[in-house]
Amino acid sequence: MxxxxxxxxxxxxxxxxxxxxxxxxxxxxxxxxxxxxxxxxxxxxxxxxxxxxxxxxxxxxxxxxxxxxxxxxxxxxxxxxxxxxxxxxxxxxxxxxxxxxxxxxxxxxxxxxxxxxxxxxxVGKKVWITGLDSDTTARDLDDRINSSLLTKRESEVVGFVLQRFSNAEIARELYISVTTVKSHVSNAFQKLGLRNRRELFAHEDDS
Known part of the structure; x- marks a missing residue:
């Protein structure tokens, strides 16, 4: 074995x-x-x-x-x-x-x-257990994460968003314009089924 x-x-x-x-x-x-x-x-x-x-x-x-x-x-x-x-x-x-x-x-x-x-x-399987089995929104978000096709840059930008960086701070970190950051955030959120940052942090703020 x-x-x-x-x-x-x-x-x-x-x-x-x-x-x-x-x-x-x-x-x-x-x-x-x-x-x-x-x-x-x-x-x-x-x-x-x-x-x-x-x-x-x-x-x-x-x-x-x-x-x-x-x-x-x-x-x-x-x-x-x-x-x-x-x-x-x-x-x-x-x-x-x-x-x-x-x-x-x-x-x-x-x-x-x-x-x-x-x-x-x-053995190569992906297991995602959030501990929020009673929360449909949480399960849906996990499904969207796993099924979405974020570009490398979109993933980077969302990573900064999740760390509470502002658009201006993300722009400085990645050496891109604030307008470009906003575009990446908008595209990524659309793929993840989110309307704004508040939806992303809703459950975190309640925990």
């Missing part, structure tokens, strides 16, 4: 211990390594054979998990990324999707759900 080599990224020791205990107890999984800081993630990826990285969206006090995920996906090796969060909002799932995460789930899921997600992700 081929073992799924997992790198656990977590800056909270108790959570890291829990994940390590659960994963290492499985016959078809092994803990390839653990990382509590950004630099440790890439040090281990450069020296270890890793099939899948488990990483929180919020890492080192901010949304570092997103940046790390993007960097992992830019590497030659096809390493899968499972991102998780304690926040149950569509915008968190959108951020994870746009960063390139293969799968996403919330911390309130069961151990069985976590293990099934790891196994499914390792």
């Amino acid at each position: 081929t073992s799924i080599a997992v790198l656990i990224v977590e800056d909270h020791p108790i959570v890291s211990l829990g994940l390590t205990t659960v994963v290492s107890a499985q016959e078809d999984m092994s803990v390839a390594g653990q990382a509590a800081r950004t630099e440790e993630v890439f040090e281990q990826l450069s020296t270890l054979a890793v099939d899948l990285v488990i990483i929180p969206l919020r890492f080192e006090g901010e949304n570092k998990g997103l940046e790390i995920c993007r960097e992992i996906k830019a590497m030659p090796r096809a390493t899968k990324v499972l991102m998780y969060t304690s926040f149950t909002s569509p915008s968190e799932a959108t951020l994870a999707f746009l960063s390139g995460a293969d799968s996403f789930l919330t911390k309130n899921q069961s151990q069985a759900s976590l293990l099934e997600t790891i196994r499914s992700t390792a």
